[in-house]
Each structure stands twice: as C-alpha cells, then as structure tokens.
Amino acid sequence: MSLRVSPGVLVLSWYPPSLADDNGEPTEDLVPVVLDKHHLYSYFQHVAFHIQPYRGRNDQSVHDNIKYIIDRYGDHGAFYTFTSSTGKSLPLFYIYDTYLTPPESWSEFLTPTGSHSVRGSAYDAIFIALIVEERHKHDILAGGFDGMYTYFASNGFSFGSSHQNWKTIKAFCDGNNLLFIPSVGPGYIDTSIRPWNNHNMRNRVNGRYYETALQAALNVRPEVVTITSFNEWHEGTQIERAMPKKTGTRVYLDYQPHGPDHYLELTRRWAEQFNKEKEQWLM
Numbered sequence: 001m002s003l004r005v006s007p008g009v010l011v012l013s014w015y016p017p018s019l020a021d022d023n024g025e026p027t028e029d030l031v032p033v034v035l036d037k038h039h040l041y042s043y044f045q046h047v048a049f050h051i052q053p054y055r056g057r058n059d060q061s062v063h064d065n066i067k068y069i070i071d072r073y074g075d076h077g078a079f080y081t082f083t084s085s086t087g088k089s090l091p092l093f094y095i096y097d098t099y100l101t102p103p104e105s106w107s108e109f110l111t112p113t114g115s116h117s118v119r120g121s122a123y124d125a126i127f128i129a130l131i132v133e134e135r136h137k138h139d140i141l142a143g144g145f146d147g148m149y150t151y152f153a154s155n156g157f158s159f160g161s162s163h164q165n166w167k168t169i170k171a172f173c174d175g176n177n178l179l180f181i182p183s184v185g186p187g188y189i190d191t192s193i194r195p196w197n198n199h200n201m202r203n204r205v206n207g208r209y210y211e212t213a214l215q216a217a218l219n220v221r222p223e224v225v226t227i228t229s230f231n232e233w234h235e236g237t238q239i240e241r242a243m244p245k246k247t248g249t250r251v252y253l254d255y256q257p258h259g260p261d262h263y264l265e266l267t268r269r270w271a272e273q274f275n276k277e278k279e280q281w282l283m
Contacts, residue, residue, distance in 0.1 A: 008271075009080050010034070010044040011094060011226065016065055019054045035078045046080035050094040058101055059109040063116055066093065066123050082126050082224075091125040094149060094226075098129035099136055103143035110144030119144075128181060131160035137172050147178045153185020153228045153237045154200045155213065163216035170220040183226045184213035186263050189236035192250065204236075206258065207266055214270045221281050225274060227267065239263035 015021070017028040038044045049069055051062060070091060073079050082092040098106065108114040110127055118124050129140040131148040140148050148169070152161035159165055166182050173180035187204035190197055202209055217225045231238045236253050241260040245252045255262040 008045045009048050010038060010046070010230070011048045011050045013052055013096075014049045014065075014069070015052050015054055016061075016068070021052065031073070035073060035076050038078045045078075047078050048080040048092050048094070050096060053097045053100055059105040060116060062095065063109050063118065063123075066118065066125060069093075070123055070125075084126070092128065093125055094128045094130075095145075096130055096151070098143070098145070099132060099139065103139040106143030106145065114144070126179070128179065131169065132158045134159045134165075136160070137169060141176050141178065145178070147173065147181060149181040149226055150183045151226075151228055152183065152188075153213075153235075154188040154202050155209075157188075157200050163213065166216060166220045170222065179224065180220065180222055181224045181226055182217040182220065182222055183228050184210065184217050185228045185237045186210035186239055186266075187236055187253075189253070190234060193234050204253070204255075207262060210239075210263065210266055211270070214266075214274075218270075218274055218277060221277075223278075239267055 012031065012034055013027075014031070015027065018026050020026045035047055038047055051065060074091065080092060081089040083089045106129075109116055109118060111117060112119045126146045127144075128147045128149050129136075129143065129145040130151055131137055131140060137148065148160070150158075150160040150166075150169075152158055154161060156162050160169065161183070166180075170180045172178075185202075186207070187209050188200060188202040191201065204210065214225070227239060229235075229237050229239075231240050233252060238253075241264065242252070242254045243260050244254045244256065254260075
C-alpha cells in the first residue's frame with residue numbers, strides 16, 4: 001500500500017476489493033483502519049483516494065469504484081472533501097495512468113452529457129488525472145477531468161514531472177478552469193527493483209533536492225501540492241521517520257547527518273510557507 005501526502009491529507013493508493021498490484025496483496029480491508037487511525041499522525045487530518053490501474057479498468061468500472069468508495073466511506077469524518085473557489089465541497093480523487101483510457105470514454109463518465117455521467121449527482125467529485133506527456137493536457141480537458149497532477153518525484157523523467165514545464169502547464173490549467181497539482185519528492189532511487197533505471201535516480205543532497213522541488217511548485221502558485229511519497233521505501237522517496245537500517249544485502253536510505261524527522265520537519269516548514277504565500281495570492 002503506497003501513500004502520498006499533501007499537507008494535511010493522506011492520499012491512499014486504492015484497488016477494488018480482491019485486487020492488488022503485481023507485487024502485493026489486496027488491501028481494501030486496511031482502508032477502514034487507515035481512516036480510523038489517521039489521527040495518530042498529527043500531520044494528516046483527512047484521507048483521499050488514489051485509484052490505481054487494474055486489469056479491466058475503464059470509465060464504467062471507475063464509476064462503480066467511486067460509487068463504492070463514497071457509499072462505504074463518504075460519511076467517515078476523515079474522508080476528504082475539497083472546497084473549490086465557488087465554495088462547493090466535493091470528494092477529490094486522483095486517478096493514476098488515466099492516459100490508458102481514451103478521453104472519449106472518460107467523457108461518458110465525467111461530462112454532464114455523458115451516458116453515465118456523475119456530474120450533479122450524489123457521486124460527483126473533483127477528478128484529477130495524471131499528466132505524463134504534453135499532449136495529455138488536451139486529453140485531460142477533453143475527458144472532463146477537473147485537474148491534473150504530475151506524480152513522479154524524478155525531475156526530468158517526464159514532461160509533467162519536469163519543473164521547467166510547470167509554468168506552462170499551470171497557464172493551460174488556468175485558461176481552462178482546471179486545477180494544477182504539481183508533485184514533489186525528496187529524491188528518487190528504485191534500482192533495487194528496476195536495476196536498469198539508473199538514469200532516473202535523483203540524489204537527495206541532504207534535503208536540497210526536496211526544497212528545490214517545493215520552491216518550483218510554489219513558484220506557479222498552485223492550490224494544492226502533493227508529495228510523492230510518505231513511505232515508498234523501495235523508491236527512496238519516503239519522507240517518514242528513517243534511521244539507518246540494513247536487511248541482508250539491502251541498505252535503506254536514511255537522512256544522516258540529519259535526524260530521523262528531517263523530511264517531516266522540512267515538510268512542515270514548507271507547508272507553513274505555502275499557506276502563508278497562498279493567503280497573499282488570494283488577496
């Protein structure tokens with residue numbers, strides 16, 4: 001179960017009941033535990049859902065997923081709703097690898113005239129798509145999504161994850177009434193599971209990589225910033241407490257010479273800066 005976090009909100013990777021990724025087990029039984037125990041982490045007030053790709057996923061199955069999640073968890077106090085500039089509060093869902101389904105199919109679900117539209121219904125929400133390639137921004141708009149996020153923590157890995165492109169993406173979103181949600185991370189290294197992926201490794205540089213990404217995000221004045229991720233240990237992107245650890249031949253990244261809370265402290269500091277700057281943008 002992979003976690004991502006925006007300040008105050010834990011974003012939980014989600015698969016339908018009995019399904020999982022290729023390397024894990026079904027985790028739906030753990031969702032109520034996460035919702036009930038979120039208060040144990042002082043930096044999470046709410047939980048949102050990050051819908052993962054699974055065999056057979058399409059616009060209709062995601063419609064069914066949204067109905068299931070809202071029916072089952074929508075009344076929970078920890079269930080996250082996003083308040084838009086119009087003052088309306090709706091659940092917010094991230095949908096990973098949205099480009100795997102054509103925009104004309106998404107539009108049947110996400111536009112008011114679609115054959116099984118959720119717009120204006122009890123299952124209406126804010127739906128955020130993944131932008132990887134530049135052309136995806138047009139597909140996201142045509143599909144009826146409410147915004148886009150970049151996900152990847154490796155600057156330069158994709159068009160969407162490249163800091164230098166965020167100003168252009170934000171301008172496109174502003175011009176089309178879409179949310180732009182840049183994603184940042186403290187570094188990236190996944191060669192323990194993808195030995196061939198050396199070129200996408202990004203060194204933490206004792207926190208400087210993370211702060212550079214956070215500054216790049218704030219420079220485009222977004223409403224939301226997401227952090228990839230809270231505990232992606234095998235990709236070196238985790239920000240939770242970390243002390244030196246070795247298991248067999250595996251050495252996990254730690255934060256020395258800084259303390260175990262280094263990245264949580266950086267996150268808190270930048271979240272406070274983000275909130276302060278946002279107040280000025282909205283004046």
